[in-house]
Amino acid sequence: MAPLMFFLRFLFFLSPVLFLMISTQSLAVEHWCSNDKGNYTTNSTYHTNLNALLSSFISPSNNGNGYGFYNSSYGENPDQVYAIGLCRGDHTWYACRNCLIQIVQQQPEFCPNQKEAFIVNEECMLRYANRSIYGHMETVPAFPLVYGNDVSSSVDGFIQKLRTLLEDLRGQAAGNGLLRKFAEGNANAPNSTIIYGVAQCTPDLTEQVCSDCLVGALGHIPKCCQVTQGANIINPSCYVRYEIVPFIDPTNIRPLPSPPPPLTVIIIVVPIGVSVVLIVIFFYICLRVRRTKKKLETRKLIPGSDNTDEIGSAESLQFDLATIRVSTDDFSEANKLGQGGFGFVYRGRLLNGEDIAVKRLSTNSGQGDLEFKNEVLLVAKLQHRNLVRLLGFCLEGSERLLVYEFVPNASLDHIIFDPTKRAQLDWERRYKIIVGTARGLLYLHEDSRLRIIHRDLKASNILIDTEMNPKISDFGMARLFVPDQTQGNTSRIVGTYGYMAPEYAMHGHFSVKSDVYSFGVLVLEIVSGEKTSGFRHGENAEDLLSFAWRSWREGTASNLIDPTLKTGSRNEIMRCIHIGLLCVQENVADRPTMASVILMMNSYSLTLPVPSQPAFYLHRSTGLDMSLPSEYNSGATRSDRSKSNSVIVMEYETFTEPHPR
Ligand SMILES: *[C@@H]1O[C@H](CO)[C@@H](O)[C@H](O)[C@H]1NC(C)=O
Ligand SMILES: *[C@@H]1O[C@H](CO)[C@@H](O)[C@H](O)[C@H]1NC(C)=O
Ligand SMILES: *[C@@H]1O[C@H](CO)[C@@H](O)[C@H](O)[C@H]1NC(C)=O
Ligand SMILES: *[C@@H]1O[C@H](CO)[C@@H](O)[C@H](O)[C@H]1NC(C)=O
Ligand SMILES: *[C@@H]1O[C@H](CO)[C@@H](O)[C@H](O)[C@H]1NC(C)=O
Numbered sequence: 001m002a003p004l005m006f007f008l009r010f011l012f013f014l015s016p017v018l019f020l021m022i023s024t025q026s027l028a029v030e031h032w033c034s035n036d037k038g039n040y041t042t043n044s045t046y047h048t049n050l051n052a053l054l055s056s057f058i059s060p061s062n063n064g065n066g067y068g069f070y071n072s073s074y075g076e077n078p079d080q081v082y083a084i085g086l087c088r089g090d091h092t093w094y095a096c097r098n099c100l101i102q103i104v105q106q107q108p109e110f111c112p113n114q115k116e117a118f119i120v121n122e123e124c125m126l127r128y129a130n131r132s133i134y135g136h137m138e139t140v141p142a143f144p145l146v147y148g149n150d151v152s153s154s155v156d157g158f159i160q161k162l163r164t165l166l167e168d169l170r171g172q173a174a175g176n177g178l179l180r181k182f183a184e185g186n187a188n189a190p191n192s193t194i195i196y197g198v199a200q201c202t203p204d205l206t207e208q209v210c211s212d213c214l215v216g217a218l219g220h221i222p223k224c225c226q227v228t229q230g231a232n233i234i235n236p237s238c239y240v241r242y243e244i245v246p247f248i249d250p251t252n253i254r255p256l257p258s259p260p261p262p263l264t265v266i267i268i269v270v271p272i273g274v275s276v277v278l279i280v281i282f283f284y285i286c287l288r289v290r291r292t293k294k295k296l297e298t299r300k301l302i303p304g305s306d307n308t309d310e311i312g313s314a315e316s317l318q319f320d321l322a323t324i325r326v327s328t329d330d331f332s333e334a335n336k337l338g339q340g341g342f343g344f345v346y347r348g349r350l351l352n353g354e355d356i357a358v359k360r361l362s363t364n365s366g367q368g369d370l371e372f373k374n375e376v377l378l379v380a381k382l383q384h385r386n387l388v389r390l391l392g393f394c395l396e397g398s399e400r401l402l403v404y405e406f407v408p409n410a411s412l413d414h415i416i417f418d419p420t421k422r423a424q425l426d427w428e429r430r431y432k433i434i435v436g437t438a439r440g441l442l443y444l445h446e447d448s449r450l451r452i453i454h455r456d457l458k459a460s461n462i463l464i465d466t467e468m469n470p471k472i473s474d475f476g477m478a479r480l481f482v483p484d485q486t487q488g489n490t491s492r493i494v495g496t497y498g499y500m501a502p503e504y505a506m507h508g509h510f511s512v513k514s515d516v517y518s519f520g521v522l523v524l525e526i527v528s529g530e531k532t533s534g535f536r537h538g539e540n541a542e543d544l545l546s547f548a549w550r551s552w553r554e555g556t557a558s559n560l561i562d563p564t565l566k567t568g569s570r571n572e573i574m575r576c577i578h579i580g581l582l583c584v585q586e587n588v589a590d591r592p593t594m595a596s597v598i599l600m601m602n603s604y605s606l607t608l609p610v611p612s613q614p615a616f617y618l619h620r621s622t623g624l625d626m627s628l629p630s631e632y633n634s635g636a637t638r639s640d641r642s643k644s645n646s647v648i649v650m651e652y653e654t655f656t657e658p659h660p661r
Helices: 001-013 016-024 043-056 092-110 154-175 207-224 264-268 272-298 323-328 369-380 412-416 427-447 502-507 513-529 544-553 570-583 593-604
Strands: 029-033 071-075 079-088 116-123 124-130 141-151 181-191 193-200 228-234 240-244 336-340 343-349 355-361 392-394 399-405 463-464 468-474 488-489 492-496 509-513 647-652
Touching: 001 272, 029 141, 029 336, 043 079, 043 092, 079 193, 079 272, 092 124, 124 272, 141 207, 154 181, 154 193, 154 207, 154 240, 193 207, 193 323, 207 228, 207 240, 207 427, 207 488, 272 323, 272 392, 323 343, 323 355, 323 392, 323 399, 369 392, 412 463, 412 570, 427 463, 427 468, 427 513, 427 593, 502 509, 502 513, 513 544, 513 570, 513 593, 570 593
Parallel strands: none
Antiparallel strands: 029 116, 071 079, 079 124, 116 124, 141 228, 181 193, 193 240, 228 240, 336 343, 343 355, 355 399, 392 399, 463 468, 488 509, 492 647
């Protein structure tokens, strides 16, 4: 403590102006000292190290990373201290340092002996611990600071504008690079109100993790403050803030360095010998390209490969039938990968060597050509690493084909339910599959401009790539939504026995929460290695959900864990079971959103709600299922397709109003 206080006194002595500035600043301050991560004693090595580290943060010679981010550590194991500091993106170095000085000054008072702590005020934050925290997202605790009164008029309009603004800022901030993940903006709300907003993450997070963190912060808004004129939700890794008065100074935002200049300059100075070789290669490539072009004449473009332009028109995605016929060896039996509710899937190889999967739709879909093209255009725009990419389509005569990227491994059901192959899936991989699927689904539900409800999420619709990353397939079949519509009713129910939420199976009522239900079933399947339908435990035939629920109630949930899982954190596994049970709750409103699911997976310190009883609708709907083989089974023989993977297709065409509202 002594060196620090000495240092501060020294500063004050030197600079009365600075002292004045600090003492007049009165920013709201919040702090959290971890009482269960260990304490240090006064004058211990840890204490001295901490003081030295904090003094270095506010030393006049420390400019952080130049963009308001400080990361450093001090001392030796086991007394090493790690700290991160972050200032709001529009702060000058001077303002940033003042803000940090204020926090450092208050630290001994707030958290006098805890090894780990998080102290914030409205404009900067400080985090320290005895473990490495760089690159680790922490979303707990989250402090909501609320500003102003409630919005008095046009509340719904306000909420809508606010949400759009903050969602935009979330994307921008996350995509902003390693130096500073910050975005600011404003939006016009009703009654001449302007909403000003910012979103920021510590820049050590990856784009995806930053985005997840902000999803979490935004998730607090409906609970604390969506009708107030301002709020600031701060957690250790990110925050969002908005107000109806300007609070940032955009002119202070230092521009980020521009990307390195293109490589052309370097080529000029390459020695002549090398140049000759390059020229020869260049001409060779040109010749090849011209030749292939001739061969490819029938195919108008190569979508998804070298065409990085925005997908503009249906033409750029259109394949012609002759090309597809050649690539799939005229839809040969040998190239058949599987069959889903919508038709057979074939493997193909284009002339450029690219592998594709072609879904040949059954001709009686009843959809017009234009409608079909529009749908394809929309779905092709959905691109996420956990979604199977739609490359294009073909529409000729009665043929309707969808062309997808080819995912080399089998679908998840062929691995996880296979007594020998499931051994490939240790817990780490299963967890990766759960998280990836959750991310893909979140993208469909919230991140893409369209709101897509999958409606048939199941193990056979999760394809696994060579790195064991999951990719959700078949999402294009879902009904497409305009952005604000979150639920709907349908007279045509397409789903799979055991995965369908009861409100959907029985009333045709679907929403993002019916997908969450299917996700919950999937998680329980992945943890247990058992199919939801055809699940047997002991002598009694019992479905997976009933068994999971009963075990949970009786405190024996660990019985659910696949016995082949020898390693892996029990804690993490139990948490997944818990999350799975939350997702399959009978009451739609009790099920979490995919954003909360991601949040729950990411923060272990977050206490999960207690699940209520799942929906056991399975018992009531026997007899409705008709067996169809699974969707896609590359790498697997056709005879080992899962037999109980049945698809329900119910038509209620005779009803004009399928579901009483
Ligand atoms: C941090 O301190 C706690 C409590 O003293 C200790 O259990 C833990 O192992 C320490 N962590 C590291 C990474 O040293
Ligand atoms: C650390 O100290 C706080 C009080 O300062 C106390 O509440 C807490 O129980 C202590 N934690 C441990 C692990 O000793
Ligand atoms: C810590 O060290 C300072 C100066 O070295 C001393 O004045 C103070 O009494 C010490 N405190 C304790 C609790 O040992
Ligand atoms: C952040 O600080 C830690 C601890 O000193 C260090 O290991 C790491 O390399 C730092 N990262 C960057 C990007 O400076
Ligand atoms: C607009 O807001 C002001 C206060 O900010 C309020 O007095 C007025 O009634 C509002 N007008 C409408 C049309 O809501």
